[in-house]
Amino acid sequence: MNVLVTRPDLRGEKLTELLVEQGLFAIHQPLFMVENGRELPLLPSALGRLNSGDYVFAVSKNAVDFATQTLSETGFAWRTDLIYFAVGQGSANYFSAKSEQAVRYPLQSENSEGLLALPEMQQLQDKNILILRANTGREFFTEQAILRGAKVQVLECYQRIESAENLSEKISLAKRVGVDTIIATSAEILSLLAEKTLEMEQKWLFSCRILVVGERLAKIANRLGWQQESIIVSKKADNMSLLETLLTYHQS
Known part of the structure; x- marks a missing residue:
């Protein structure tokens, strides 16, 4: 099994190292870089307008880092009367450490569906939710x-x-x-893979096994061109879960 890791930043590098430690060939080739968001200056006022008990959802560690840095530089802190959410345990622990607040997350499925299944998400009439994210992503949760x-x-x-x-x-x-196996942790990565692969190499791309997080990404992969039998689904997005899912498949 030869693996392409497309997860960006240090998490992608670490996942590649973990795969190599397990004796697999793996290369790290992120398809995009991460830079400051254009709306960061609006964060202090956006937090200030929320009512006590409203929700703040950070979609990733990157969102937490940029948001925390902005609040620190402008003399603001994370409010203690809001309810904070993340999509997975790793991001929740990270968000909690940075914000010094309790952060809730889905235990079973670390994706938008899991977050929407939480008891707190069932009655949202007139609830304000501030979503801290990239320039794209988590549209399903928002909708x-x-x-x-x-x-x-x-x-x-x-x-x-x-x-x-x-x-x-x-x-x-x-x-x-x-490479015969690709790890893609977001819809954006799946779309870039399909869009940027040369036409003469599309057959190879869709013959590769593809490891995704959650059934919704699996459906997107299938719609783009991967056959159902080539799609491997991890329930969680952290590196150890991705590693264990891939190793279990490899050994079966």
Whole structure:
């Protein structure tokens, strides 16, 4: 099994190291970089407008980092009368450490569906929810929360900027070194893979096994061109869960 890790930043590097430690060939080729979000200056006022008991949802560690840095630089702190959420245990623990507040997260499925299944998310009429995210992502959660009556504000804490390197060439390199398994942790990554792979290499791309997080991403992968039998689903997004899911599949 030869693995392409597309997860960006240090988490992607660490996952690649974990795979290599298990004797697998793995390369790390993130498809985008992360930069400051354009709406960060609005964060203090956005937090200030929330009512006591309203919700704040940080979609990732990147969102937590950029938001915490902005609050620190402007002399603000995370409010103690709000309810904080993350999508997974790793992000929740990280958010809690940075904010010094309790952070809730879904125990079973670390994705938007799991978050929406929490008891706190069932009655959202007139509840304000501030979502701290990238320039894209978590649209499904946003849509569902609005349908349940919530007033949602999305705040761009960071931007995913497409890698300045030639993505088609990076993907082509993965083919040339024998990659047969790809780890894709977001819908954006799946879309970039399908969009940037050269037409002559599309057959290879969709013949690769693809490891995704949750059934919704599995459906997106299937819709883009991967066959059901080539899609491996991890219930959780942390590196250890991804590693264990892949190793279990590899050994079966």
